[in-house]
Amino acid sequence: MAEVVLRDLVKTYAGATVRATDEVSLEVADGEFMVLLGPSGCGKTTLLRMVAGLELPDSGQIVIGDQDVTYLEPRRRNLSMVFQSYAVFPNKNVAENIGFGLRVRGTPAAEVRRKVEWAADLLQLSPYLDRYPAKLSGGQRQRVAVARAIVMDADVLLMDEPLSNLDALLRLSFRAELKKLVGELGTTTLYVTHDQVEALSLGDRVAVMREGRIAQCDAPTAVYDDPANEFVGGFLGSPPMNFLTGTVERDGSKLDLGGQSLAVPHALSTFAGRTLKLGVRPEAIEVAGGDGALQGELQVLEPLGSSALLTTEICGQPVKVQAPPTFRAEPGGSLSLRIPPEACRWYDPETSLLLEVR
């Protein structure tokens, strides 16, 4: 068990012009489940590989459990890892794969066998212990990689998209299993994914990354409810947060969206006469509200089973609305939409950062 501290990690790959990670600092507490979330190519794997010691940072520091490991060889860091590409050894069968790390360490054979059976049982791999990876499906290989990582009793568990190759149903059940398992093991975990549902469901905290930087790092609900900047709001949620641009009126009380207006909190009266951005989640918007409702034009209605997704336009600006599943209306018509004040998030258009209104 150990905490992980990353301080100002910079990594530029040879031949690349932009930094793969740009002064990333992160603290993961002992036993915490930290999820790294971000679009493809934002440097998640790079960060994980530096923690594992497979890539050396240009500058910065990595500390695991009070020991500096910045330039230490991978095998001395006492961590285990699930690779994005599984990296299951094709020349070893499933049992040998799972027990590989233990055997390298010189664990007694009986102990290795016991642990391999435990992990295989947990991940439903028991029928395949004698098989070679060539004869396993992608999902089974991925489970072998997870089993190989969890038998190690490592200080830190690194996982790079360990569920990416499972089908939707298996992923759902496996996600819950994994959450339970890691909770029981109590291992400090760094988990990479670009699946936001996975991130929100698994993480104690979620670090949203963008272009080599951490855009926001907070509890899943905080990241979802109060995105620290436009990027996080636009990345999380499906459909993501709506953004409406408008000008604050002279007296600082209303935001003019171009014909229609909306109340602005007192704290933002300094923006009088300037532009301001409003962020609002699709599920927070109420259809056919009464007071203070905005008029929107319905363009598309998509029945999704559990809800109906409306694509509307308010003063020429597109807005997605999540309505109850039974909602029906003809496209082309007008809808009255209410945006509750408590669901409004305000962003500075220049810096795209969240503005405090409380």
Added chain:
Amino acid sequence: MSTETRPAEAAGRTLPPVDTAPLKRRRRQAAWVQAACIAVTLFMALPIVLIGLSAISSRDALAEFPKPFLPSEYSFETLLAFFEATGTIPALGNSVLVGVYTVFWSLVVGAPAGYALARHAFRGKNSYQVFILLVRALPIVVLSVPLATMFLRLDVYDTVFAVTLVHTTLALPTTVLITASIFVAVPTDLEEAAQVFGCTRWQAARKVVVPLALPGLAASSIFTFVLSWNEILGATVVTLSHRTLPAQVLTALDEASTAYRFAGGFALILPALVFIAVMRRYLVNMWGTTLR
């Protein structure tokens, strides 16, 4: 917009007859490929079979005209005579030793170089790859005389060691380039996984990379062995009394009878075939997908 199926209608519909022409075309193509394979195999194997049959024919049977495909009389006389001739057995021993040593040293020196080429980016990598082939650009005739004098001076002339050195040098360029392409095919993350799970770089190479590269390494060593086995010029120049078998047979050929030539030819083919048969095991060893 109805998507229900109407079984009655589906059953009542008459479908066009099954068109078997594409299937026949496929079968015809397969037959052609088969025929071509047989022709090529015969072309390659027939001489070996003929030499083998001639080697175990009696002298009289060999002199017959027209010759039947199967000899009228078998005899191991000439083969025995060939092996009993002075120098044959020691030469055979020399050849096998040189071949095995050459395989060993070219792998020991060449495989790490191939690994480095496969895994690391370094300045001058491309020119190095071209440069390494230059060894083969120099004709052995040009090399052998200076080599002979050098070996004489270093007091290793006329030894198995000298021939091994020459053959290893000749085999190295191909060994380096072949093993480089083998190691490129072994995914880097397997090695990294081994390191994360406690291996040193050396252990990772031994436990993961080498087993995975084994089929390729076997192919490369077959190539090296056959190269060494068939190399005559260099072996002849740097030896005098410790000839390898091909060199020995070549020098003895002038004054030999036809029977002796067949026996010698057969004896030259056999060990290479045995070596290939032994290596075949590794060549087709794929985990969980053993080819047969």
